[in-house]
Structure formats: structure tokens, C-alpha cells
Amino acid sequence: MGETILVAENICKSFGITKAVRDVSMTFARGEIHGLIGENGSGKSTFVSMLCGIHSIDSGRFLLNGEELHVKNQVEANDKGVSIIVQEMGTLSGLTVAENIFLGREDRFVKYGIKNTTAMNREAARLLDKYGFGHIDAAAMIDHYHFEDRKLIEIVKATYFDPQIVVIDETTTALSQNGREELYKHMKRIRDEGKTIIFISHDLTEVIEFTDNISVLRDGSYIDTVKSSDASEDELKRLMVGREIASKYYRTDYGEPVSGETVLSVQGVSVPERINGISFELYKGEILGFGGLSECGMHEVGKAIFGASYDRTGSVTLADGTKIDSIPTAIRHSIAYASKDRDNESIIIYDSIRDNIILPSINDLAEKRILRKKKLNEFANRYAKLISVKMTGVDQFVSNLSGGNKQKVVLARWIGRDSDIIVLDSPTRGIDVKVKADIYALMSELKAKGKSIIMISEEIQELLGMCDRIIIMKNGVINGEFKRDERLSEEDLIAKMV
């Protein structure tokens, strides 16, 4: 490695009781692209957020060129020569492209208290041209541009002032191939100018190809740094997960017949502007997958089955003829639903684990309408422990739990309800590998007990790995159906999605 530019010393950060970053120490060299990888929740984003002043540091310190770097916000970080392109949208709507690029540094264009907009636009246009993004108009409102262009604008914003350290946090997922090429080109240019890039990505191929060194974080702790030229994807995966990923991650059975007994029949279900004329049957003991692009309407299908959609038409009928048209009816007849929007819909985060687990079963737990606290505690404890929710007790508020644990509480409440039809929308979204594996195992177990599961997911691998049948949706209608098959590939499904 070359000359050290940035040192992290014993950096720690907690959110409530969750330790997001634990005692991380590492060094970054001048003139390198340094990859930072790890599972979701491993602390990568939190780590760089502290570097850039987005989060405060609990303890430990950063040394930039041997001097302690302690910044309170991004503008201050920029002044010290550290900038970041964030994972989410980093540009502000309602401002022009130029205003976004020079956000927090408008002083350059201010004379006698008046901002010289023309000069600002001219300078922005010059920069955009220099970066090769000439198709973007500096004076236009940023809202005219779609996500990808806005990311390109962020690249300019984060790098035009020649910072010494540029953090690129999970940006490539938002970019098309062209956009990625642009980003790689500028990453290389910045490195060749002797600056340092910290590059966070989930795409290991990309990380290996475009970085010089790769550091791995796991559960908030620093694990190791390897040279990219020596690294293999498998080795990195092993470092990230801490154990060999068994191929038994998903189900391994193929060709086992599914019962022909219909438990749920969905006929001509439509929700205005979301889904149109959806019909399918769900069988006993089946895991039925729904896939498609994010906006294809599949998420609304889950809500519609649960009686949670507004203005739904068509029918959702159980085997015994019961029509499901409201949430209480759905729950009474043993339908469970875990929403993609976990914090707002699946679970009441500012309430206790106990209350969250008992709520769907509250009518059964009452004896002559009277609830006994002891019984409620026992019930909540039993199911929280059954699927090993990490908690200090059932009185703990859900808001303090990690994403994976929140999802476990969601599952605990429905398993406690002994639901027969379980609709899981994006059950593993933002969840680390270990809990993911737990959830897959749980699904297999439920299937074995004869429960039926509908899994809606944006992860094709997961659909292929877990489902007996996969329905692909496009623009609010069903566009294809696949039976479980070892030879089924991602491409087959994608072809029906787009």
C-alpha cells in the first residue's frame, strides 16, 4: 500500500441498544479505490456516515493526514476534503441543478449579499461539460431529471472541488450500464489524481474489478482487508458471512407434487391504478411466488387478499366459501399478512413486542372478554422465543430492534395466530443472511405443516429457490406462470417481467 491518508481508530456507534459499528480500526492509502463490503446491517453505511458527519461518532476517531477529523455535517466534511455520494437520493427537489451542485457553497457566487445566479449556472454548466454530462442543463430544475441523471449530478457535486476522500455508497444499483461506466471512469480519474475513493457495493464482481483493496465488515466489526487482485467472490462471501454459505440456503426438493386442494381462490381482483383482473388459486401446502418489477402491482395483490386495499373489486374466497373483504375477516379466517412496508404496516414500532404479538390473537386470548396480563405475557414470550427474537423482554419496544428482529416479531404474531394462509411481502428485505436463512427454514416448516404461503418478492433467486409455483406480473396483470423446476433460470422470469 502507498502512503496512508486516512486512519480510523476504534470507531464505535450504537443506535439505542443496537451496536451498528463496533470498534472498527482500519487505514486507507492515498491513490487507491478501497472497496467496503458486508451484509446488510454490517455497518458500512454507518461507518462512512460518521466519516462524513451525517452521524455523530460515539467513540474513537478518524485521522486525516495525521490530524483528527471531526466534522459535524457534510458541508464541514467537504471543507476538510471528504465527500460522499449517498445511497438514497442525495439531491434536493425544488432546486435547480446548479443550486444542487453548489449547495452549502453558494458563497462563491455571492457579492454584496446578492447571489449571482448566472455565474453559478455558467460554472455548473462548465463542470457538467467537463464530466461529460453535457446533456444536463445546469439552470433546469432538478425534478426534470430522472433518478440516474440525478445520481450523475451527485457525482459532480461530490467531486468537483477535488476532495481527498470520496465515498461512494451503494450508488451503482441505481445506475444503468451506461451510468455505471461513467461512474467507473470518474472513479479511475479521481484515483489517478492521487485521491482516495471508498467504494461500497453489494455487487462483488464490480467490487473486485474496480477496486485496489477490499475491506470486509461483519456485524459492525472489521474483519479483514484483502488485495482485489487476489480476491475471489467466494472468499469475500465467506468473509462477509463468517461461514461457508451452504447450498441448502433454499429448498432443495424438486418435483414433489403439491396437493390439489384449493384453499384460496382469487377471482378478477382489481384495484384502481394498481392491479387489473387478477385471478389465481392457492393450494394447500403450497408456496406460491409473485415476482415482477417493483411497480408491477404484485405488492397490491398481497394487500388485496388481506382485505386491506381500498376500492377493491372482484372476489377473494376461502375453500369454505367465506368471502374476504376486510382485514378483521381475513384475520378471523386465518389469513396472515406481512407487508413490505414493515415499520408502518406490519408492526407498530412504538409499542411493545408483547402487544405486537398478541394483537391479531387478542379475541382468542380473552376469557369472557377479560384479558389477563400473565397470559398475554406467556403467549408473547412463547412465540417470540419460538423463532428466537433477540430481545431484553417482551416489554421492549419494537423500535429498538434491528430489521431482522422486527421481521421475526411480525412472523411470531402470525405463527401465534396459527394462520393457515400466510402472505409474505418481501419477507427478507433488508435482512441479514442469518435471519434470511431462518425465515426460509421457517417457510419450509410451515409448508410441511400444510400451511399455504404466498411470497411476493423482488429477489428472483429467492423465488426460484423457495416457490412451488411463480406468477410473474407486469403492469398490473399476470404475465406468466412457472412451475418449480431446477432448470428454471433468472432469465426466464425476467423475460416475462419487462
Next chain:
Amino acid sequence: MTEKTIVEEKITLMKVKHILSNSRLRDLLPLFGLIIIVAVFAVMTDMSIIEARSINLILSQVYVLMIASTGVFLVMTIGGLDFSQGSILGISSIVISYLSFYSIPLAVIAGILAGALIGACNGFFHVKFKIPSFIVTICTMYLFRGLCAYMTTDAPVAAKITITELNLTWLKISLTVAVLLIVYFIFTFTKLGTCLKAIGAGETAARFSGIRTNLTKFLIFTAAGAITGFAAFLNVIKVGSITATAGNQLETMILIALVLGGLPISGGARVRFSNIVIGTLIYCVLNNGLVMLGYDTAIQQFIKGTIFLIVVALTIDKKSLHIIK
């Protein structure tokens, strides 16, 4: 070495914050507040505030406030606010006074129904048109205050003269305790309490948990109105005739009392039933203490406002503020 001490200090500070925010201590704070405020006034008034005469006076102000607070407590648990309580008390008092000439039980029932009707009106507009509850209830407050004023334009509405014979301490205490016990039982031992807290903590998720949120909200506003309608009976037996100012400012008194009692202003899972009792006691002691110390009304309001602001600022949970409906 110094750095280590700083870190250690930070950790201790975090621990203290943690204890304050999570443990039972937080639940006990209002009780300490009550004890301290009684102690302070006892010293400042040369113990006269804890003489039987003063206690009687304080109690006489507690009943109506405590009963009406019970209803608003339910509304605030779901994250709502209700500013129409004063006007409900006014209207119900007028109804009870009119009907007291025919039959007292009938008058009480009619008073409760009148309150329930106004509460239902609040609930209907809040739920059906999705108007935040504080806006709806400010509107109904003006509406029914106006009606109150209209009905008392020529002369105060007098109740049957003998009704004040019912102004007996034991009767008022037992009615207040009865209301508290009934609501306490329902709130603690039926699913209603859990459901109300869930709605306050996160309405969408509560709906997805199978709670009929709209119906529950409507019923709770109705219940709050009905409970204050009942409180109007105690008001009538105390004052005997109703003027335009009946129930004036009751809504703010309730709000201040509940918040002083430790009720989070955004409701949710952290509410405690004891908030009602302790809060109204604190409020009444504070009120009487200030009177006994001889402050004039303007100064009293100034002090109460200041205390309210300080308590809210100290206890507010920024994270759950968006929940206020």
C-alpha cells in the same frame, strides 16, 4: 487518561438517560411531582393548604375535571386531541337543567346523550373527512359555545332548585370513583386498552393487525363526549344554574392536567391510567395554591402556562410527534 474519563462520563450520561427514558422511574415522575408541589405549597402557605377546609375546596374542583379527563385520556391515547370538552359540559349542563324539573335520572341520561351526540359529531368528521381531531374539535368548540351563549342570552338556565341538595361530598366522590373504576377496568382488562394504545402508536399498523381503527376512533370520541355529559351532572348539582361561561376553558384544564400527570401528548403505548388521577390532582393543588398565595388571575395563568410549556418541552418524544392526529 482524560480521554478515557470523557468516554466514561459519556457512557454514564447515556446510562442515566436510558434509565430516565425506559424504566418505571419515568412512570413515577408525575407522582413525585405531585408530592413536591404539595410540599412546596404547604411551606409557602404555612401549611394551610393541607388543612381540611382547603382540601375540601380542592376536592370540590376535582370531580368534574377528573371525570372529563377520563374521556379525553382515551382520546389522547389514540393520538387525538379534544378541545370541545368545555362546550360539551356547557350544553349537557343546560340539557340537564331543563330536564331536572321532570326527572333527575332522565336528566342525567339526556345529559350523557347530548354529550355523546357532540362527541359522535367530532368522531364522524374526524374519521369520515379525515380532518385532524384538534381542528374538528376546535370547530365544534366554537359551534357549541355559541349555542350555549344563545341559550343563556336572556338569563342563566336554572335547574330545579332542589337539585343542589344532591351536592353531597360522598355522592360526588362515589360517582367520580365509579367512573374511574369502570374506565380503568375496561382500559386494563379488555382488548380496548391494547387496541387504543396500538392506534396511538401506529394507526396503519394497527389497522393491519385487525383493529377496526375508524370505528374505534369514532366510538372513543363519542365515549369522551358521553363521559363529559355525565360530568355535567356534577357541575349542575354544584352550581344550580348555568350561565354562558359554563365549562369555559375546561378543555385546556384537561389538557394541562393530563400532561402534568405524565400523559405523552402524542398518546400511544406509554400512556398510564394513573396519569388522569395524578394529573388532575396536581392541577387542582396548583390552582388553589396560587389562589391562596394571593396571585391575581393574570399571573396565575402566566404561571400555569409556563409550567405546562416546560413539562411538554421536557417530556415530548420527538420521534412520535408525527403521530398526533
